[in-house]
Amino acid sequence: MGPSGSGKSTLLSCALGLIRPDRGSVEVAGRDVVPLRSGAVARHRARHVGMVFQFGELLPELSAVENVMLAAMLGGARRSRSLNAAEELLHELGISDSSVATGSLSGGERQRVAIARALVNRPSLVLADEPTGALDDANRDRVSRLLYSLPSRWGCGLLVVTHDQDVASGATHVARILDGKIAVEAPA
Template structure:
């Protein structure tokens, strides 16, 4: 299976004298998915921020693709992030005036891929993920199509680690189920590791591992919701 794509050890973070993460441990291997649930304000997005390198913990290590990103300088961290991490947000965070292909290709171009390859990758990913090729602006897509486009954008640079922050939170039940099915198929299809933060236990229960963040501690959670 190889080394973990994400290995968090002893991660501790506090803000304004409030402890959000207390010696958190999390390992996600290639081809594996993990979901993190917990009440609002419990620190779930902070946990993702640590994995993404946007939040530097006060203690502990965060190894992404074998490298501890906590100790990296900013420029090196940005390069490592673009090569090894893909991110999907609740509302997609796509540029609404661009087409789906342009949105996905832009991420590849920013990652240093030449234009012809960037657009070829974008078109292939959108086709594979079920987004109909279209010249219309992304703003005219359905909610499910926008999230599929967001996943294509996150995958275009072939990252080893895929992070998703409430990716189904703004979707209706039918579209949520479709997007969740796609999302949890990606680690097996692409060999990446997936970490999903969600409020929805129906989504979380589809992950290979499920954790609950409560009182700054991350604990294994059974699929029926029991810790």
């Protein structure tokens, strides 16, 4: 958590290997990504990190299943495996008609499609950048519960960036960022 401009998104960019810190290390799935070359970082990210963006960042002209399949295929899965995995995930996340273009889905549905896309390659770590910022309260709560269930259900780590205290209250640990410095609070 932290105010705008405090470094929350920069932290995610470091975990993704998009930004290299001036000093220290950034360990993701047991590997320091800081010294890796760009190709190695991209391969590591594709295998180990799923990303959920604030506005989903889906391709609106593609269906829900096509958006999720695309991520699987970019991760190296064959078309048939990608289709099966995408349909299974979307069904589990409550997307009843996966053939509808994502541009016509509600905000909550789009975020669930974005979560499916982040999970399709079975990442070690799921990163979420203000994933509920554009949602109404009911969808915010539903998406938050879903995100916080991922570590136990999927065996992955989860890092959620938010400025919303209600969203942060579901976390097992909360770190606050202020002026680029991180302070971890004791679990409740």
